[in-house]
Amino acid sequence: MKYLVKQLKGTRPVADLLGVSQHTVERYVAGKLRRSRRDLRERTEREVKKRWQPQIRAKAKKRAASTDGLVVSTRARFGFTAAPGTTDDARIGDITQALPPR
Structure with a gap:
C-alpha cells in the first residue's frame, strides 16, 4: 500500500x-490494518506488479548496457521434415548467444 501511495502521490x-x-488506505499505511480482504489484496498485488515490473526490466537493461552485456538463450528446431526416425528428421537445439553491452 505504501508503494502505491508513493507512486500515485497520495x-x-x-x-x-x-x-x-x-480512510482505509490511510489505515493500511499507518499500520492500523494489517490483513486485507482477499479481493483487495489481489487488486493491490496486481497494481503493484503492474508498476513494479517495468522498473525491474529498466534496471536490468541499464545494468546490461553498462556492464558485461546480455546472454540470450533459446530453443529452436533445426532440420527438414522427413519420415520419422530418419537422419533428416528435425531436431531441437539450444542456442545461447552472449551480446555485448552496445
Missing part, C-alpha cells in the same frame, strides 16, 4: 484505483 488516487475509501 492516498486519494490509491483509494480510487482500488475501490476503497481514502
Whole structure:
C-alpha cells in the first residue's frame, strides 16, 4: 500500500484505483490494518506488479548496457521434415548467444 501511495502521490488516487475509501488506505499505511480482504489484496498485488515490473526490466537493461552485456538463450528446431526416425528428421537445439553491452 505504501508503494502505491508513493507512486500515485497520495492516498486519494490509491483509494480510487482500488475501490476503497481514502480512510482505509490511510489505515493500511499507518499500520492500523494489517490483513486485507482477499479481493483487495489481489487488486493491490496486481497494481503493484503492474508498476513494479517495468522498473525491474529498466534496471536490468541499464545494468546490461553498462556492464558485461546480455546472454540470450533459446530453443529452436533445426532440420527438414522427413519420415520419422530418419537422419533428416528435425531436431531441437539450444542456442545461447552472449551480446555485448552496445
